[in-house]
Amino acid sequence: MTQQIIIATAALFGMLSVIFGAFGAHALKKVLSKDQLHSFEVGVKYQMYHAIVLLILGFNSQNITPAIYWCFTVGIILFSFSIYGLVLSDAKGKKLRFLGPVTPIGGLLLVIGWLLLLINVF
Template structure:
């Protein structure tokens, strides 16, 4: 599971850097300033959660079950949240109307929130014995 988390984190981070550069250089002349800011929000949240997955995959204080659920909530959450934001921000450039699937943006956001809650609960339940984390 840790390897899967780290590989996914690396890919999400890589894609967010590529999309960030594309937004800053390739989309600047094609979409409005407001749409560009929206696109950048998707990139930012994708990178935040790539970094979170790096932490989760590297941590020994998170249970395997929590890691597994966190992985899926973050992966699907980023796809729904950031993915739909990318589509909505570039809506005027495509033939597909991304407004028809805009309802998945808050679902993605909710999945990301649930991932953070799972981590919070894991840390609250964690016990420290003799200064060693179990």
């Protein structure tokens, strides 16, 4: 993975997390229940945390392997974006239940990314 791709991916996820966070805090605050808003915010936080990690790793690219990059990237998409889909579809009364099992798969990929990073350091 090239440094530019890693940093660009981090920047994209970071930018989107700010947009989604603002969208949740302002536009969705009146539409979502407290629990739904909390779940949405969890997706935004995890997306931002991992965008920051990718950014740091991008500037220190000797510590990142393609497997780490892909675990974090796909993990963010599956974890955070499935939460967004679940919350928004539930708010409209048509919960996309198939997304339910996607969230823990994304979380598992994030954990594996951290484990691979730990292994890579040693």
